[in-house]
Amino acid sequence: MKKTFIIQLFSIIFCCSVWTTAFSQSKSYTPVSKELYDTIMEKDSLLFGASNSGNIDQLKTFFTEDLEFFHDADGLANYQKTVDNFSRVAKNYSYTRRVLVPGSVEVYPIKDYGAVQTGIHQFCRLENGSLINCGAFKFVHVWKKTPDGWKISRVISYGH
Template sequence: MRYLFLLFAALLPALAQAQAPAVLYQQIAWADSSVFAAFNRCDSLAYKPFFAPDLEFYHDLGGLTTGRQLEMKSFREMCARGSHIRRELVKGTLEVHPLKGYGAVEIAVHRFYHTNKGQAEKLSGTYKFIHVWQRTATGWRITRVISYGHEDMKND
């Protein structure tokens, strides 16, 4: 019995480490789902808290944009145009990695769909992204975004 206890005690740190990434993965998957559910509904009140005031957004074609106000302005403009944009995470692509003492990095692929007035929804494109998530006292928020893989958009 003593050996079983010693074996369990020796394995406990490894078991704790194995659990932490699963919990972190679930938290980031939930945060990603929540922010983009709000995005898909054009719900800026639910969307805004997920972004840090000093947000940096790096786009392979558009370059760097900064600040939550810039991000919220473009979000409001997109929703006011009358066309609908929907984002969908590609199943099986989500990776979550811890950033010690800060939060997590999310890497995945997502698709965007557009619906213009009077038209059927159509796929706009499939792109790759990296989100740096910071864990705060009030929850998770995105501080950095890298969006890439937009080569097909150059010809649009």
């Protein structure tokens, strides 16, 4: 009787561990729209190309005038404060570079508005052609499709 109980107990434990493993695996991401994903990734690349090169005039064209930028450590910033923050970084920390973590970005459409982009990016120090001292952080960008093109209307930056 003890042997039967032990076998049943091990069977239950085995089944539970298989079930837990099967359902704890995150499903792989497949874009709802490859075209939308590619568009947002292109805009993201242009946005942070401007940021990484310190081109504030180009960078500020990627944000709506009613921008809300939520940062877990710094709080809420509007359009002007965000532009000022990017300007300060470009002036005082021009060695800072933003790099996306490969495979971390997901893009989903928002009906009659635009898209939401989530992911993880790193901010690193560029020194002698190498990226060092990288910190990884999570982000959410809400992109609005406007008559002037795709613009970010909301940012959530967290995990600092």
